[in-house]
Amino acid sequence: MSSLSGIFSKENVKEEKVFQPEPYSNPYLVGVGLGLVLLAAFVIMGRGLGASGAASTVVAVTVSKVAPEHASKNNFYKEYLTDGTTNPLKDWLVFEVIGVAVGGFLSGTLAHRIKRTIEKGPNISNRMRLIYAFTGGAIMGFGAKLARGCTSGQALTGGALLNLGSWAFMFAVFAGGYLTAYFFRRQWL
Amino acid sequence: MMPYYKFDYFSFDFSLVVAFIIGIGFGFALERGGFGNARILAAQFYFYNMRVLKVMFTAIITAMLGLFYFSWIGWLDLSLIYLTDTYILPQIIGGLLLGIGFVIGGYCPGTSVVSASTGRYDGMMYLAGMFFGIFVFGEIFPLIESFYNSTPMGRITLPEFLGLSHGMIVFLVVLMALGAFAAAEWSEKVMTKKLGREKE
Numbered sequence: 001m002s003s004l005s006g007i008f009s010k011e012n013v014k015e016e017k018v019f020q021p022e023p024y025s026n027p028y029l030v031g032v033g034l035g036l037v038l039l040a041a042f043v044i045m046g047r048g049l050g051a052s053g054a055a056s057t058v059v060a061v062t063v064s065k066v067a068p069e070h071a072s073k074n075n076f077y078k079e080y081l082t083d084g085t086t087n088p089l090k091d092w093l094v095f096e097v098i099g100v101a102v103g104g105f106l107s108g109t110l111a112h113r114i115k116r117t118i119e120k121g122p123n124i125s126n127r128m129r130l131i132y133a134f135t136g137g138a139i140m141g142f143g144a145k146l147a148r149g150c151t152s153g154q155a156l157t158g159g160a161l162l163n164l165g166s167w168a169f170m171f172a173v174f175a176g177g178y179l180t181a182y183f184f185r186r187q188w189l
Numbered sequence: 190m191m192p193y194y195k196f197d198y199f200s201f202d203f204s205l206v207v208a209f210i211i212g213i214g215f216g217f218a219l220e221r222g223g224f225g226n227a228r229i230l231a232a233q234f235y236f237y238n239m240r241v242l243k244v245m246f247t248a249i250i251t252a253m254l255g256l257f258y259f260s261w262i263g264w265l266d267l268s269l270i271y272l273t274d275t276y277i278l279p280q281i282i283g284g285l286l287l288g289i290g291f292v293i294g295g296y297c298p299g300t301s302v303v304s305a306s307t308g309r310y311d312g313m314m315y316l317a318g319m320f321f322g323i324f325v326f327g328e329i330f331p332l333i334e335s336f337y338n339s340t341p342m343g344r345i346t347l348p349e350f351l352g353l354s355h356g357m358i359v360f361l362v363v364l365m366a367l368g369a370f371a372a373a374e375w376s377e378k379v380m381t382k383k384l385g386r387e388k389e
Contacts, residue, residue: 024223027240028370031247033221037214038248039255044207046192047271048252049215051299052323055316059323076330095205097302099212104303106213107220116308119227119295133227133311136294137301137318138325140287144298145326146337147283148273151297152215154280156245158273160252162347162358165275169284176288181234184292188231189384 019112038160045092048157052144054097056080061088076145121188132187191265216303225303227295227311234292237380239373246366257359275342294318 024030041048060080064071071077082088108114120129144150147169149158155173158166190196194204222244223229232238259265291297296304296315304312330337348358380386 024229024240025221027222027243028247030218030222031244032251034215034218034244034248035251035255037211037218038252040214041211042252042256042270043191043259043265044193044211045204046195046269049211049299051297051302052319055298055319056323056327059320059327063324063327074327074330075334076327090205092204092208095208096212096215097299099209099214100216100219100299100302101306102209103213103216103218104220104225105216105306107217108225108303108307111220113220113225114307116310118311119304119309120311121228129311130314133294133296133314134318134321136290136292137296137315138290138322140290140294140297141319141322142326143283143286143290143322144319145283145323146333147280147287148276150287150299151245152299154273154284156248156252159245159249160256161270161272162253162355162362163272163275164342164345164347164350165273165277165280167347168275168277169280169287172281172284173288173291176285177234177291178288179285180289180292185235187293188228188295189235 021113021115022111034156035160038156041157042160047092048153048160049096050093050149050153050157051097051100052141052150053080053153054091054093055141056145057088057091057094121186123189124187129187132184191259192269195266195269215299216306219300219303220307224300225307225309225312227304227309230297230300231292231295235380235384236376237384237386239377242369242373246369250363250366253359253362257355261356272344272346275345276338276340277342278340279337290322 038049057080060071060077063077064081071081080088105114118126118129120126124132140150147154148165149169151173154163154166155170159170193199194207199207219225223240224244229238229240233241256265256267256270260267287297294301294315296312298319301312301315301319305316347353348355351358353361
């Protein structure tokens, strides 16, 4: 295993190039593939894809393990907890997201794109990039709960279902991104 | 008759197997699209690589057309597909926060899972941040619960809201997507030149 201290220094983790990573696939073809996966979820299960819901279940279960009384008084946590007869982690979205991790790893392996690295622009340190990643994740986790879903559950799924709230949400995501992009350009350009 | 699960073709336990397999397809597609890579996702907001828009809108119109035609033929009962209720204001504010978080963090929840599983440390940090954000939301939920439940509009779709037929909205969305694809190809050409980059 490469040393963890190296991650926080300015240089990236040392590359061991055995295979060249393959270029990413044609976006329109990927879109059709992703659309068919989404369609399969609709016709088989009667529901679409999601991601942030699985994280909410994990958070709710953790909080209820640490402070059961506290969790049971909170309407947000309650929504993700069961009455005790079944395990709340035995949940459709939790299993789906485990699949996402496996599917991503499979695809990355086949295309030689598995790499211990930090994705960022050339003008920012690894440390700052990791701080930004945590901060952005926190803002998005909060926002996704307020919006009742994220890019998968609202934009993609609700978008294909022509859900009014999902389309309003999707335009708001792009608006929020484009309005703030200028201030964070150092991280990416 | 579709959706199969709603007509009791298989049990809850088997639905978890389906969830896992569909998840694999989802993760596979995201990785193929380059969505395990924050640089590519963020590029969307600087107009030089518009993969996010292309993949998302192609996926939306593919699934949307499938749903429309299956229901039109009579194979699918569209009313049985789960649709989240609309709460317009919290969803717009939540969406804006997501956009801001996207630019700062470089991922969205689903893509960060792929990023982490393909070895990206920033994806792992993002995931940790997301858990923290959801925890904060949960802890202050009693304070924001009334805003969370404000401006409810129920289960409402674009055809219902705009008073147009389902088919007409489908047609308009396809037209809009084609326009967006043309604009995306054009902006990539202009911006890669301006930034002195190779077109990816």
